[in-house]
Amino acid sequence: MPGRIRSEDVEAVREQVRLDEVVGEYVTLKPAGAGSLKGLCPFHDERSPSFHVRPAVGFYKCFGCGAGGDVFRFLQELDHLTFPEAVERLAQRAGVQLRYEEGSGGPRRQDVGARQRMLDAHRVTAEFFAEQLGSPGARVARRFLAERGFDRAAAEQFGAGFAPEGWxxxxxxxxxxxxxxxxLATAGLVSRAQAGDRVYDRFRGRLVWPIRDVAGATIGFGARRLLESDQGPKYLNTPQTPLYDKSSVLYGLDLAKREIARRRQVVFVEGYTDVMACHLSGVPTAVATCGTAFGPEHIRSVRRLLMDDDAFRGEVVFTFDGDEAGRKAALRAFEEDQRFTASTFVAVEPGGLDPCDLRLERGPEAVADLVSSRVPLFEFALRSTLERFDLDAAEGRVQAMRAAAPVVAGIKDPALRPEYARRLSGWLGMDVEEVRRAVGAAGRAPAAPAGRSSASHGEGQGRGRGGRGAPEQAPREVHAPAPDPRDPVVRLERELLQAVLQAPSDVDAARFDALPADAFAVPVHRAVHEVVRAVGGLAAAGGGGWTGRVRETAGESLQPYVEELAVAPMALRPGEGAGRLAAAALRELELRGLMREAGEVTGRAQRAEASGDAEAAAGLWARAAALTAALQRLRAESA
Structure with missing residues (x-):
C-alpha cells in the first residue's frame, strides 16, 4: 500500500500556496489591521465578520464559532477532504510534484481520494462535451445557441458543450x-439500468453547461433537451452526489464571484442562458439556481462574497419573468429576504421577457436597464398584494389593508416598518394612522408556525455545507480554557504569545527562551509556553512553518487556543511592529519573575537567620540584595 506524502513536500505546498488567496475564493476578505484580514465565517452563519486570516502566519481563526487552522484544514473542513486530498489539490494548484514514502515514487493513483477522482472525471467530461459541440452531430445545439444570440466565443466562455446521442x-x-x-455512477455521470448492472450515459443528445463550485472546479452539469425524440424533462441536472448539492450550488458563481465582491451586488436569474445573457450585457454579477427554488443555502453562498453585514452593505437583485409564475417566485424570495442585511430588490420585465429574450429582442443595454430599474423587494411584495383587490371600492381598500398589514409588520428592521406603513397608506389612499394601527395589530398577532412555502426551500434545512448534521448556529466546542481578556495579566501574557506566534523575528529570542517554566501565571498560557519550549524555543523559529510546528506539538485540546493566538489582531499602532509590545511584555514577565524570586529568597534568609544558620543566611541575604538591584535596573528600563 502506498505510503504517506513526504513531510518536506507538504511544507513545500504550504509555503507556495497563500492562505488568503485560497480563502478568498470562498469568502470576501477585508483589511482588519496590520497583517490581518477578516470576513464572514464560511463555517457558521453570522451577520458581523468574526473570521480572521493572517497570511504571514498561514492561519485562520473564527472568533465566533472557534474554527481555525491552516490552509489544509480550511479545505478539509469546507470541502470535506481528507488531509492527503487537501495536500494533493493544493499541490496541483502550486505545481508541486508530490512524493510518497515506502517506495511510491509517483502519484498514488489508487490512493487519490474518491472526491478528487470525481473532480477529475467531471473535468474530463466537460472537456469532452466542449469538444463535441463542434462535431456534425451537435448542429442542433449550435443552432439553439445561435438563435439566442450566443456565438462560439460565448459558448467557450461558459464552457457550453454537447452530449452526443447514443447510450x-x-x-x-x-x-x-x-x-x-x-x-462514474457515484459522480452522477452515468445512470444504472433498473434491472442488472448495466450503466449508460445520463446526458444524451443535449446541450450541456458545466456547473462549477466557487473555486472553478466542475461538480455537475445542466442539460437542455433539444430533440423531439427526447422524452425526458426540458432541463436535466446532475443528481445529488458527494460533489453536487442542488440546494447550495449556484450556476455562474465561479465567473461572478470577483465582480460580486467588487460591486457588492449579486443578481439572481432563472436559467443558464439568462446568466450568459447578463454577463454578456454588462451584468457580470448574475447567477442562477440549478433545478431548485432559491433557498437558505444559496443565501449562505453569496453572503460571504457580498460581505453582507451591518458594516458592509451590499445589494441583491432578483430578476423573474413578468408572468404570474415569476411573480410567485419573487414573493417566495421575499420569505428569504430578511436573511440578508443587504438591500434587496426585484427587477421584473413588464412584457414577460427573461434576460436572454430581452437581450435578443432589444439588445444588451435593455438587460442592464432592467437591473437598473429594480424596485425594493418589500415594495414589490406590497404592490403584488394590493393588485388582488379593487382599490376603487372602500371595501376593497379595507381588505387590501388587512392583507398588506402583516407584510409590513413582518419587516424585521424596525426603522423600515414606519416608512412602509406610510407608503402603504399612500398607495391605499387611507389615513396613515389607521394603517399604522393595522400594522401594529398584525405585529401583535400570534406568529405562524415556522416553515417553508415549498418543499424545495426546505431541502437544505438542518445541514451545513455538504450535509453537516449539526445546526448551523451551533458553536464549535473549544477545549482549551478561555481566560478573561479583561484581566491585565491575561492581556499581557496573551500579547507576548501573539507576538511569538505571529512575528517571532520581532521578539528577543534569547530573553524569551530564558523565561522559566513558571513565568506565565495563566494556565493555558503556561501550557503554550511549554509547547514553545518543547519545539526548541523561539530560537528555533527560523526556516518557515514555525506556527504550524507549535500547533501540531500542542495537541488537540490546546490547538484551538494556539490558532486563536496566531490569528487574533494585535493591539498595535498604525505602522508599528510587534517588537515594542513584545519587549514591554517580556520586561513585565521578567519583573514578575524577579519579584517572585526575591520574595522567596528573602523568606528563606529570614528562616535561616531564625534557625541560627548565619552562614546560609548571609549568602541568601546577598542573593536577595542582588535580585533587588536587578529589579531596580529593570524598573528603570521599563520606566
Whole structure:
C-alpha cells in the first residue's frame, strides 16, 4: 500500500500556496489591521465578520464559532477532504510534484481520494462535451445557441458543450481514461439500468453547461433537451452526489464571484442562458439556481462574497419573468429576504421577457436597464398584494389593508416598518394612522408556525455545507480554557504569545527562551509556553512553518487556543511592529519573575537567620540584595 506524502513536500505546498488567496475564493476578505484580514465565517452563519486570516502566519481563526487552522484544514473542513486530498489539490494548484514514502515514487493513483477522482472525471467530461459541440452531430445545439444570440466565443466562455446521442459514448470515453463504472455512477455521470448492472450515459443528445463550485472546479452539469425524440424533462441536472448539492450550488458563481465582491451586488436569474445573457450585457454579477427554488443555502453562498453585514452593505437583485409564475417566485424570495442585511430588490420585465429574450429582442443595454430599474423587494411584495383587490371600492381598500398589514409588520428592521406603513397608506389612499394601527395589530398577532412555502426551500434545512448534521448556529466546542481578556495579566501574557506566534523575528529570542517554566501565571498560557519550549524555543523559529510546528506539538485540546493566538489582531499602532509590545511584555514577565524570586529568597534568609544558620543566611541575604538591584535596573528600563 502506498505510503504517506513526504513531510518536506507538504511544507513545500504550504509555503507556495497563500492562505488568503485560497480563502478568498470562498469568502470576501477585508483589511482588519496590520497583517490581518477578516470576513464572514464560511463555517457558521453570522451577520458581523468574526473570521480572521493572517497570511504571514498561514492561519485562520473564527472568533465566533472557534474554527481555525491552516490552509489544509480550511479545505478539509469546507470541502470535506481528507488531509492527503487537501495536500494533493493544493499541490496541483502550486505545481508541486508530490512524493510518497515506502517506495511510491509517483502519484498514488489508487490512493487519490474518491472526491478528487470525481473532480477529475467531471473535468474530463466537460472537456469532452466542449469538444463535441463542434462535431456534425451537435448542429442542433449550435443552432439553439445561435438563435439566442450566443456565438462560439460565448459558448467557450461558459464552457457550453454537447452530449452526443447514443447510450455509451461518454461512458466509453471515460472508461478509456481509466475511470470505473462505479466511480462514474457515484459522480452522477452515468445512470444504472433498473434491472442488472448495466450503466449508460445520463446526458444524451443535449446541450450541456458545466456547473462549477466557487473555486472553478466542475461538480455537475445542466442539460437542455433539444430533440423531439427526447422524452425526458426540458432541463436535466446532475443528481445529488458527494460533489453536487442542488440546494447550495449556484450556476455562474465561479465567473461572478470577483465582480460580486467588487460591486457588492449579486443578481439572481432563472436559467443558464439568462446568466450568459447578463454577463454578456454588462451584468457580470448574475447567477442562477440549478433545478431548485432559491433557498437558505444559496443565501449562505453569496453572503460571504457580498460581505453582507451591518458594516458592509451590499445589494441583491432578483430578476423573474413578468408572468404570474415569476411573480410567485419573487414573493417566495421575499420569505428569504430578511436573511440578508443587504438591500434587496426585484427587477421584473413588464412584457414577460427573461434576460436572454430581452437581450435578443432589444439588445444588451435593455438587460442592464432592467437591473437598473429594480424596485425594493418589500415594495414589490406590497404592490403584488394590493393588485388582488379593487382599490376603487372602500371595501376593497379595507381588505387590501388587512392583507398588506402583516407584510409590513413582518419587516424585521424596525426603522423600515414606519416608512412602509406610510407608503402603504399612500398607495391605499387611507389615513396613515389607521394603517399604522393595522400594522401594529398584525405585529401583535400570534406568529405562524415556522416553515417553508415549498418543499424545495426546505431541502437544505438542518445541514451545513455538504450535509453537516449539526445546526448551523451551533458553536464549535473549544477545549482549551478561555481566560478573561479583561484581566491585565491575561492581556499581557496573551500579547507576548501573539507576538511569538505571529512575528517571532520581532521578539528577543534569547530573553524569551530564558523565561522559566513558571513565568506565565495563566494556565493555558503556561501550557503554550511549554509547547514553545518543547519545539526548541523561539530560537528555533527560523526556516518557515514555525506556527504550524507549535500547533501540531500542542495537541488537540490546546490547538484551538494556539490558532486563536496566531490569528487574533494585535493591539498595535498604525505602522508599528510587534517588537515594542513584545519587549514591554517580556520586561513585565521578567519583573514578575524577579519579584517572585526575591520574595522567596528573602523568606528563606529570614528562616535561616531564625534557625541560627548565619552562614546560609548571609549568602541568601546577598542573593536577595542582588535580585533587588536587578529589579531596580529593570524598573528603570521599563520606566
Amino acid at each position: 455509451d459514448v461518454l461512458l466509453k470515453h471515460l472508461r478509456g481514461k481509466g475511470f470505473s463504472d462505479g466511480e
